[in-house]
Amino acid sequence: MMKKKREQERGKEKQVRSRLYTSVLLVLLSLVAVTAATVAWFSIADNTKVKTMGLDIIADTDLRMDLDPHETIEQYVKTLSFEQIAERMQRDKGFSMAETPLEPVTTVDETVFTFENGNVAESTSGAYLEFSLHFMAAKDMIVHLTSANSSNETEDGTAIMSWNTNLAQAMRISFSADGWTWIYDAGMGDTSGTSGQTKIFGLPRASVMKLTDDNAMFSLKEGENKEIKVHIWLEGTDPACTDELKATQYSIRLRFMGEGTEEEMGEKSLLDR
Template identity: 30%
Template sequence: MGFFNKIVDNMVSEKVPRKRRKRLIVFVALITLLSMTTATVAWFTVNTFAGVDNLDIKISMSAQLKVGMENYGTDLTKYTKVITNEMVDSYLQKQGKRLEDIMLDPVTTTNGIRFTNQRGTEKEPNDRSYLEFECYFIATEDMWVHLTTESTEQGEDDGTKVTTTSTGAKADVVNCARVDFSTDRNGTAIYEPNRVTPVNGQTTFDLPTGTMQYSNNTRLFHLEQLTPTKVTIRIWVDGEDPQCDDDVQDAQLGVQLGFVGCDENNVPIS
């Protein structure tokens, strides 16, 4: 307790009798210890090896919008309307990584670019803790790209949603997930599904329930006609989220992202 005595001694008035002051110092020290303990409740237990498992990804494009894992210039025939797990895995294999090896151990970030673990150690992308990959968006006309909960094609259920097949307490994993999108021109936007109170100083957005409403808040980045734009996508579970505890270890996480292009008035382009 000597360490805490030194910290809190100055907080206790010299006018308080010495015997009572010692009791106050111990009381303040206990409160300090309690706050240090409760501040780490949200994280997985340190040194566990089981992160969030079985990550499933599906990315779909609406009309006038395509995507590729490489920059193919203006050759639209080489771009596709979807990105699948297999495409992401092929991208990772060029780095000597595999999608199945990324366990999504908890990390946190303030800006969606630099990530640290519970100890404050900076983590590298695709090293168990979080998924990061690059792709190139291209459009047939100028547009703002938004996430959408609506289907990108009629008859398809491919709108944005974060889901799990896990049950019980593990199902809380959907509330811990984050996805961000970074471009050189427009910076980084962080999508927080089931958003309540952002953590660690993050600026995040959620999508409306029910009918999709497009606004400046749902904008991700701008595309110029037939100009490929590199977008870095990152997926992680945030250790600072109150529901990111041991209960969601080994949970299954499905991330489905639907993109739509809108004009400057946020009206979808068909």
């Protein structure tokens, strides 16, 4: 009888130890999962932010743009400076681009942006940039983002510039219109991928840049204004988005270039045969 009782007690002790080991293992696995999920983010506790930025936007021949819509193409401009965009952000969003650094956020629809803790980042917070560009063209065209320079003497192609090369890898710039969104990811190189109504693409270096389907974005009709919603953010889930970017200075340059529509390019191809 006593022997049977001792065996029962040993059995209970084994069950307790087994449950304890299981609990400890689950806790350790949970810690690993949390660490893995946050390793690609800035440290919120350290309040790490990118320090300052510049932004210049350039359009090519037969293509114009502005921060407001106009009636004729002559009223649009070829270049927009950091100061002009910063003034608009101050007026519309209420913060200074020169004094309010970007913070790491993420998004699944390029509309709602959230911090690491899941809280929504408002567009008026300065954590990311949101503004509109209005385009007009002198002829029907498809607009591309290009890294090519306008001449050998001028460096004006699309680029994200910083002493910290990881910053460009973590940066995202999106352009939305007609139910589509095109996201420029400098880390992709000369490739692109499409999911639903979203295309993510990179650009080759300036010396080998060509206008292709990979970097093609929205289309324009001659003399018609088109509003493009622009977002600029640091993608917190990108492996390059780490504390090493703390207080990093950087500047962004965007250059747009147009080419004939698919119909025009098809007609040209037939004539060249």
